[in-house]
Amino acid sequence: MSMSTTSPTKELSPDTLAQIALETYLRQGVTICAPSDLPKYLQIRAGSFVSLKTRQGELRGCIGTIHPSCENVAAEIIRNAIKAATEDYRFIPIETKELENLVYSVDILSPLEVITDLTNHDTQTYGLMIEASGGRRGVLLPALPGIDTAETQLAAIQRKTGISPDTPIKMGRFSVDRYGQK
Template sequence: MTDKKHPYVIWAEKVIKAYVEEKKIIDFDKTLTRELFEIKRGCFVSLHKKNGELRGCIGTITPVYDNLIEEIRENAIAAATQDPRFPPVTPKELSDLVISVDILSELEKVKDVAELNPKIFGVVVKSGYKRGVLLPDIEGVKTIEEQLNIAKMKAGIYEDEPLEIFKFTVNRFY
């Protein structure tokens, strides 16, 4: 864990370390910039092993908490301990994690799938109460069709169901 990382990532690392090692939810400290307390955005915290393999990813599409610093803290803990695809991160794994934080733009309704580009835009697909999300620039996702199919599969949306599509961009921090 080096200081060359973005402050958002340093904060996420501190949060995960304290929670995984001590089951402690840490308070905000003076190393955090004032702007983090004033911004409200959705964000995702992603954990990868150093070999690139996904280890956890949880986030919010729109803000749920009072500010970005809380949003990052809660999503970091959830990514490390509540991603249903993985068991909770153990203290032994902490040194093998690479953490990134994605800050989401506002959602924009898509009128035509030609507007999409999986390298640039993430997607939210919605059908009734079902909703699936896929971040942009995911390794192995090269086409709009692949991106939409993965998001629909995550949501449990079938081909014949009505579909609303929204796009967003992210600022990804390492």
């Protein structure tokens, strides 16, 4: 794949950046670079998640990073948008013909805060990451429909990852700034 740059304005929102990145990748086979004129909040290093849904609300992909691995969050968003469409093992890859029916949501994560229990853990405010010995881990973003208690959030991650409820785990939580479709 070749690389190219875009020249968006400083008003570029994270969800629009994800949309431009994915549409360019699927239509032209090109991965865009993060623009040089980014607003300050996109210049920081932070984890991010990109969620892709149909206009009917059906999830089509969600990929993200808890810890940043790119030079800035804009580059994380670009990478995660493409991966959400092409590498989320739960779904067949998104095709170009689906682009017009997609809705984008981007979560920019706060640094992970290690927690030892779920006391005072509000699922509307905090996402949760768990990790078992051996490195198996899972994540759930905050404010998801049907996830109203910390116990429900933990159980959903355990089901998703296959981590048994009696397996010792480490936990961390994070808040998000959410952009795009809520």
